[in-house]
Amino acid sequence: MTNSLDKGSPFQTISCRIVWSSKWYSVRQDTIILPDGQEGVYNVVQHPGAVWIIPVTSSGQIVLLYHYRYTVDDWCWEIPAGGLKPGLSLEETAVEELREEIGGTAQSIDYFGRFYTANGICNEVAHIYIAKGVSLGQTDHEPAEVMEIHTKPITEVLRMAHDNEISDGPTALALLLCESLLVNLIP
Amino acid sequence: MTNSLDKGSPFQTISCRIVWSSKWYSVRQDTIILPDGQEGVYNVVQHPGAVWIIPVTSSGQIVLLYHYRYTVDDWCWEIPAGGLKPGLSLEETAVEELREEIGGTAQSIDYFGRFYTANGICNEVAHIYIAKGVSLGQTDHEPAEVMEIHTKPITEVLRMAHDNEISDGPTALALLLCESLLVNLIP
DSSP states (O other): OOOTTOOOOSSEEEEEEEEEEOSSOEEEEEEEEOTTSOEEEEEEEEOOOEEEEEEEETTSEEEEEEEEETTTTEEEEEOOEEEOOTTOOHHHHHHHHHHHHHOOBOSEEEEEEEEESOTTTBOOEEEEEEEEEEBOOOOOOOTTOOEEEEEEEHHHHHHHHHTTOOOBHHHHHHHHHTHHHHHTTOO | OOOTTOOOOSSEEEEEEEEEEOSSOEEEEEEEEOTTSOEEEEEEEEOOOEEEEEEEETTSEEEEEEEEETTTTEEEEEOOEEEOOTTOOHHHHHHHHHHHHHOOBOSEEEEEEEEESOTTTBOOEEEEEEEEEEBOOOOOOOTTOOEEEEEEEHHHHHHHHHTTOOOBHHHHHHHHHTHHHHHTTOO
């Protein structure tokens, strides 16, 4: 992301090595020169980036997942989301996640914007899409994906986001950033 | 976080081992039994949790950091934040981060709420505080912490959040969740 105040990097990277990796993400350990001239180590969780899609039906409902997350041992209200897949564009990934997670097809799918989920440790970028005219169909969940599909009115979902009832940070932020667009979709 | 729909865990954990660790976070690899009875592997980035503090001065300005993040090679607008430290409570960590990052002391510091930053891969919980009556003083940055301190009117910071100019997701979400409280602090 560019900014008028952008000053470039104050660090110099000397070397990089992967210290752990999985199918989904890895940990990179860099040796760097700090601004004070000292050598240091910086660890980066390397993630391919991910899309979050707000699915809005023709009748003005938002499709929410009630998703069990093993990482936090908790059930979370979320919109469909997933990591970027090799060979697929951002938009193709969004279309695919919509299909897999809610069996969804959309009349239109529009890019909204992006943010970092956890820039202190990880390079993941969250890309936000709004899908309109969504119809639900047959899902295609993997065994480790445990979730229920709910539809709720836009006003109710925005209330949940404002009242901090949506514990998945990227979902809550996507909804609040898109609030004025979503309000326009209320029938 | 509890929810009336809470159903407990659909997975059974068989074993856990740490496959990589650093001073700040680690990666745990669990062998689990999936709901379909198959054995599977789930990786969890283990993080101690972190606090994000919205610092509001007596004159109705928010203190923002313009922070270089090596993970994403980018300068980001952020509020003060930091991981939980051993032996410190959440509130003590918030007070300490305020002091270290902006040399800040506050007349009051109130807990607002929490959310997950990246529950697909990591167990990090972001805890949000609002600090009122903040005065700036001598900072205490480590060599790898490269940031500038800016103060901006509450209305301008909320505009930046709404316009997606704040690329640090947890900062943007903290600001939007606290919008009505912050508006009440405008002189």
